[in-house]
Amino acid sequence: MTVTPTRLFLHYLGQLDAILKQVEAFDVAVAGRRLHPDMFPLLQQARVAIGFTLRAACPLAGREIVSFRGDGDAAFPGIYAELEQTMAYLAAIPDADFTGMDARRVRTTAGFAELDLPAAEYYQMYAVPNFFFHYSMVYAIARQGGVPVGKADFDGYHRYPAGFTFDTQ
Secondary structure: OOOOHHHHHHHHHHHHHHHHHHHHHHOHHHHHOOOOOOOOOHHHHHHHHHHHHHHHHHHHOOOOOOOOOOOOOOOHHHHHHHHHHHHHHHHHOOHHHHOOHHHOEEEEEEOOEEEEEEHHHHHHHHHHHHHHHHHHHHHHHHHHOOOOOOHHHHHOOOOOOOOOOOOOO
16 A cells, blocks of 8 residues: 555644644744754744645646745744645645656755755655654654643554653663
């Protein structure tokens, strides 16, 4: 069984939505935190992660890259709107659009680097790792800010009993 880009991203965008709601409910100030001064704050990390799903899926499906980023609204309502529109767009891409994607090449930029990669390399070595980098930063900043999120929130698969802690010795 093959997991299409849309299935992968829709699953983790759902997890991102849940983490953002936990951040908002816990302390909205966490949304402006950064792991390091030269890194994006939590909500910008979320926006980049959301954008990477479209930067990955669109060219692999033979489509132009779209964006649902609002007019600079980087607060929770804008992020939720972008997330909702992105998920709806991805869900509407038929799996058949990814047929033959291995024959495609993707041209894009990575910072100031110009990339021209075979689709499989682009997806596996660039797009997915970059999505998970920014998604992981959201999770890490939330944890650092005291938001009670765990591995189950990150991946949606793990389950632990209430009060469970890892022995760190």
